[in-house]
Amino acid sequence: METIIFADDGERSLERSTAPIPDPGPREVQLEIKATGICGSDVGAWHRKSAYDFVETPRVPGHEYVGVISDLGEDIEYFDVGDRVVERPLRSCGVCNACRNGASHVCENLEITGFHFDGGFAPYSVVSVHSLHRVPDSLTHRQAAMAEPMAVAARATLHRTNLTTGDDVLVLGAGPMGAFSALIGDTLAANVTVGGLSRDKPRFAVLEDLGIRTVNLETTSTSECANEYADGGFDVVVDATGSTSALTDGIAAARPNGEAVVIGIPSGSLDIPTPDFVRQEQRVSGSYGATPADFERALEIMEGVPDELDAMSQSYEPDDVERAFRSFADGEVIKPILETSLLDY
Incomplete structure (x- = not known):
């Protein structure tokens, strides 16, 4: 063959x-x-x-x-x-x-x-x-x-966070993991914002056509996003960039008692502003791969969004x-x- x-x-x-x-x-x-x-x-x-x-x-x-x-x-x-x-x-x-x-x-x-x-x-x-x-x-x-990337996104958003309807969600990264995480949040009627870079313009166009807000983080900071779209702080931050600086900025944009989940795998160490992180009881967790249950959940979600998957x-x-x-x-x-x-x- x-x-x-x-x-x-x-x-x-x-x-x-x-x-x-x-x-x-x-x-x-x-x-x-x-x-x-x-x-x-x-x-x-x-x-x-x-x-x-x-x-x-x-x-x-x-x-x-x-x-x-x-x-x-x-x-x-x-x-x-x-x-x-x-x-x-x-x-x-x-x-x-x-x-x-x-x-x-x-x-x-x-x-x-x-x-x-x-x-x-x-x-x-x-x-x-x-x-x-x-x-x-x-x-x-x-x-x-x-199905596989959707299962990975489902694990991150639905198992490793407390994401629920009405939450303000910041997704960092407009690639597949970010896009699928945003799509899952959108199916839950969360208020989703996807942050990316100028090079993501074609991906932004797809997401915007699906009704998902996008922001160029080269011209708008995560804190500005939080103030404009999340009353000062996001309930959930999903990092799909693999960038430690993006993740640090994302954590800073989370509300008190907010949480961040990391799908992208950064190289190097994470610099967390410890006093704010502790005093605001924020949470950061990693998410890797997917379990059998995550695959079944992803396939169930996918049945409801065929047009979005095609786009x-x-x-x-x-x-x-x-x-x-x-x-x-x-x-x-x-x-x-x-x-x-x-x-x-």
């Missing part, structure tokens, strides 16, 4: 390659992959950022995908050939302290599809049955390919994979989706 790989010829590149169609083992299924999303972490690995030095080449990337079960290994229950599914791409060891205490999504020995194992930039893949979630019939392949995404054919990566890296699209079904078998 034809695949797209990260190759390493001095600089990491995206190249066509071939591989055997994999056969499922016990408790595994073979998936015919229909569409695969491109994530910021994929771009980070492509750019050889230090956080992705562990990615060996050649590697078939892609951890956000939807597929149809095309073959079953031994001992399969609950799923059958023809079922349309998405994969929960975090693979845990099952024996570390986190796994033993119900937090396998933050396993101490975590491995991720598309980084440690070949992923969804291929016509077929083999996946453990334990990692599958059925896709509602109402979702298209393109929409369903966004936030753009499809690319395999021949345009590098353009898709560059468009994403340049902030021109929120979520590029690769039509992997067009790759040759």
Whole structure:
């Protein structure tokens, strides 16, 4: 079968390659992959950022995908050939302290599809049955390919904060994690403001068309946002930037007893203005990955916002994979989706 790989010829590149169609083992299924999303972490690995030095080449990337079960290994229950599914791409060891205490999504020995194992930039893949979630019939392949980032956003906004209807919410970052977090807040009838940079203008246009307020933080500070849109302080701040300075500014824009959740992974240390942070009883928490329950919640939410998912995404054919990566890296699209079904078998 034809695949797209990260190759390493001095600089990491995206190249066509071939591989055997994999056969499922016990408790595994073979998936015919229909569409695969491109994530910021994929771009980070492509750019050889230090956080992705562990990615060996050649590697078939892609951890956000939807597929149809095309073959079953031994001992399969609950799923059958023809079922349309998405994969929960975090693979845990099952024996570390986190796994033993119900937090396998933050396993101490975590491995991720598309980084440690070949992923969804291929016509077929083999996946453990334990990692599958059925896709509602109402979702298209393109929409369903966004289940993983939606699940990550759902965990951050609905599990790691006390977000509720009517809350004033500041989302930092207009990329997919910020956009999906804003969309979830909007479905709860929260008062959402998305802050980004000048380069996010195309993404701002999409969000504004969906009725979500956007602010250029190069010309307007987070404190000014708080005064104008949140009566002086936001109930919830969602940081999806990976920038410590943005997060520090976001915490400062939270109200007394407000909270911030961090999805983006910054490098370096966080500088929190400690006296205000303590005296105002503010809270900061991290959020990473997604649990099975987060995936189910995300798919439920997605059924209610198909038009919004279409507006936030753009499809690319395999021949345009590098353009898709560059468009994403340049902030021109929120979520590029690769039509992997067009790759040759």
